[in-house]
Structures are given as structure tokens and as C-alpha cells.
Amino acid sequence: MVDDTIPVRPGEELNIGALEGFLRKNVLDLPNEPLELQQFSMGYSNLTYQLKVGEWEAVLRRPPLGPVAPKAHDMKREHHILSSINPYFQAAPEPILFSDDESVAGAPFFLMERKHGIVIDTEFPKGIEPTVEKCRQLSYVMVNRLADLHSIPYEKTGLVEISKPEGFIERQVHGWISRYERAKTDEIKEIRPLINYFQQNIPKYSQTSIIHYDYKINNAMFNQDLTEMVGLFDWEMSTIGDPLADLGVALSYWTESGDPELIKIGVGQASVTTLTGFLTRREFIETYAARSGRDVTNVDFYLTFGYFKLAVILQQIYYRYKKGQTDDPRFSNLGKTVKSLLTHAANVAAKEV
Incomplete structure (x- = not known):
């Protein structure tokens, strides 16, 4: 499996205490282990994080920092899109929940299924020959x-x-x-x-x-x-x-x-x-x-x-x-x-x- 996450970039940290408290209130059967947070390295727009609590894992998406263009980075809309498409197109991650409580992640956000596999951008991962x-x-x-x-x-x-x-x-x-x-x-x-x-x-x-x-x-x-x-x-x-x-x-x-x-x-x-x-x-x-x-x-x-x-x-x-x-x-x-x-x-x- 290719590691597609990095430590959270400076300035893009989340309040782990607030986030973990939210998860324990809203996610059923969460393991009694500490929340681990990493960030996905790719992307120039929305901020995307990997959440792990023991064996449980999910992805959190929120808008970028600072002012954003009107109607852009609408997390509620993207959550609705995934809810609509996932039953017909399995490559679309299954959404878990949406929240507009900005005290949790600094902006409206949603959680979705964490998928695993190979992401390819400017080069093939080590061990895969680009024939x-x-x-x-x-x-x-x-x-x-x-x-x-x-x-x-x-x-x-x-x-x-x-x-x-x-x-x-x-x-x-x-x-x-x-x-x-x-x-x-x-x-x-x-x-x-x-x-x-x-x-x-x-x-x-x-x-x-x-x-x-x-x-x-x-x-x-x-x-x-x-x-x-x-x-x-x-x-x-x-x-x-x-x-x-x-x-x-x-x-x-x-x-x-x-x-x-x-x-x-x-x-x-x-x-x-x-x-x-x-x-x-x-x-x-x-x-x-x-x-x-x-x-x-x-x-x-x-x-x-x-x-x-x-x-x-x-x-x-x-x-x-x-x-x-x-x-x-x-x-x-x-x-x-x-x-x-x-x-x-x-x-x-x-x-x-």
C-alpha cells in the first residue's frame, strides 16, 4: 500500500480535542483509543485529512483557509452529491456525516469513507514499472x-x-x-x-x-x-x-x-x-x-x-x-x-x- 498522507502542514492544524469530542458524540462504536490525524499531501484546494481511532478510519474535508469564492467549497453540497452517487458508482466514497459546527474543524466539514489503493500523479509508485x-x-x-x-x-x-x-x-x-x-x-x-x-x-x-x-x-x-x-x-x-x-x-x-x-x-x-x-x-x-x-x-x-x-x-x-x-x-x-x-x-x- 502506498503512503499517501503526511504530517499536518503548519498553519493547517485542526483542534484534535474538539474533533475527538465530536467524533465520540456522533460516531457509533468508536474504539477507546486516541485520535490520530494526518493530512493528504495532494491537492491545492480543499483541506483533506485522514482520521484514525484504532482500526476505525475516515476522511475529513473542509474548505481552504481564508476567504473563498462565492458558492465554492460547499461541503454540504459535496456530501449530498456523494450520498446521491455512491449507490450507483462505487468509486465514489461513501459519505458518513456533514457538520456545520465550525468549532470542530474551523469551517463546515464532512466525513467520508477512507479508501485504500494507488494514486498516480507525476510518477508511478516504487515497484510498479510504467510499461x-x-x-x-x-x-x-x-x-x-x-x-x-x-x-x-x-x-x-x-x-x-x-x-x-x-x-x-x-x-x-x-x-x-x-x-x-x-x-x-x-x-x-x-x-x-x-x-x-x-x-x-x-x-x-x-x-x-x-x-x-x-x-x-x-x-x-x-x-x-x-x-x-x-x-x-x-x-x-x-x-x-x-x-x-x-x-x-x-x-x-x-x-x-x-x-x-x-x-x-x-x-x-x-x-x-x-x-x-x-x-x-x-x-x-x-x-x-x-x-x-x-x-x-x-x-x-x-x-x-x-x-x-x-x-x-x-x-x-x-x-x-x-x-x-x-x-x-x-x-x-x-x-x-x-x-x-x-x-x-x-x-x-x-x-x-
Whole structure:
């Protein structure tokens, strides 16, 4: 088993006494042993912790420190999403409880099932050789589970009550443009033609399904031989919407060896998807189309929008860093990554028009 946790980062500690007291009041049959707390090392957004009391374990998620964007990091909503999806999609962790008592973890939070397996990001774990065959196999698991998620009969889930599928992509375009304007820190010349492109090319027809909307390889967990996805995390953006928007977001994360350097390295090192054997984005699209039976004619629009959405998410984090709302040094160079993503998105859009 790969160790995916670290000691809690300075400044992101929780009140262990308050948390343990809460657990003993609200979790049945908790062992009579002290609470152990660790933090998951990956992720730039919500804070995620491993809780252990003897053999009992769970995961706690809460929003990041400091002010957050409106409607972002809604823990109650994410808990509801997992409650709705877990019965149909076992890779989604089973939720345990939600609490808005900020005295426990400093913000609203929820607890969910702790899954175990292999998480892959910029390299394969020690002992696993990244052969062409394994890379190919992992690619197909990623594509097929995305198509499977989109095949769930969403009308039977609790997501219907918090979703408005009609006009989804139009609202998304205007909504993410507004988020960018609110979080803007630098003038980037590519942004205006890119916004014009989105506004003028919104698809007139869109399909509807459950979407994850942050689907990437390091949000997934796999079994030991990498043949199955045993976990899929970070469901806060999930909703009922256009599955091609979900595909576009997945493709924006699925970097290739020939991509511009800043696109490949993103916020650190290049993803494993740049290794020989992983599907290209075009092969990913073709495999998804074959598995799902969906029309992917307009996929380039959705890929361009996926790059833009990713740029806005990073810009929101960079805005918090620039305003002194967080001093995490990992965020200091995000401005360059945002500019690179917007430039790349504008180049992709220019090839379509």
C-alpha cells in the first residue's frame, strides 16, 4: 500500500480535542483509543485529512483557509452529491456525516469513507514499472469509468433536486467568465478574443448526464494491478450537465509529451499521461465515443473551455495568494501557469475558427 498522507502542514492544524469530542458524540462504536490525524499531501484546494481511532478510519474535508469564492467549497453540497452517487458508482466514497459546527474543524466539514489503493500523479509508485502496456491499460480504465459515470440514470439520484440541466453550458460559459473577472490580477491579452470565442460558439444542443467536472488521473485511486478504479475523489463541482463538458475538462488535464512546457508541468512536474503508452487526447476522445455512443462532434469547443475553466480555478487560488489570504509557497508561480493555459486555449480556439 502506498503512503499517501503526511504530517499536518503548519498553519493547517485542526483542534484534535474538539474533533475527538465530536467524533465520540456522533460516531457509533468508536474504539477507546486516541485520535490520530494526518493530512493528504495532494491537492491545492480543499483541506483533506485522514482520521484514525484504532482500526476505525475516515476522511475529513473542509474548505481552504481564508476567504473563498462565492458558492465554492460547499461541503454540504459535496456530501449530498456523494450520498446521491455512491449507490450507483462505487468509486465514489461513501459519505458518513456533514457538520456545520465550525468549532470542530474551523469551517463546515464532512466525513467520508477512507479508501485504500494507488494514486498516480507525476510518477508511478516504487515497484510498479510504467510499461507501455500498463500505461495503455490505465488510460482505458480512466476513459471507461468516465463513460460509465455518464451512463448512470441521473433521474433516479438525488442530484436532480440541485441541478438545472437546461441551458447548462451557456450558464457555465458566462459563470466562469465572471469568476475570472472577479479574480483577475494581471492583464492577459489573449483573454478578450478567447471570451469572444466562447460567447459566439456556445453549442445550441447539449446532452445531459451526471458529470464529475474535475476528472483527472490524480483524483482517482486504483487497485494494485491498475486494472480497476477503486476511488474517485473531489466531487464538489459535480452536477447534472453536459457530459462533453466533463470530457473537455478531463482532456484539459490529460497532457501529452508534445504540449507546451508550461502546460505539461502545470503546477509542478509533468503528469504520467505524457509517458509513452498513454492514449493521446484524440485516442481518448475516440475511445470515449465508442464506449458511450455519444456524438463528440463539438469536442474541441469543450476542450478549449476545459483549459479556460482550469485557468480560472488556478487564478482564483493565485488571487488569494496575491491578496495575502494564504502564504502557501506552492501558489507563488500560478500566475505563469494561468497565462500559459489561457494562451494555449486561445491557440486551440484559433484553429477552430
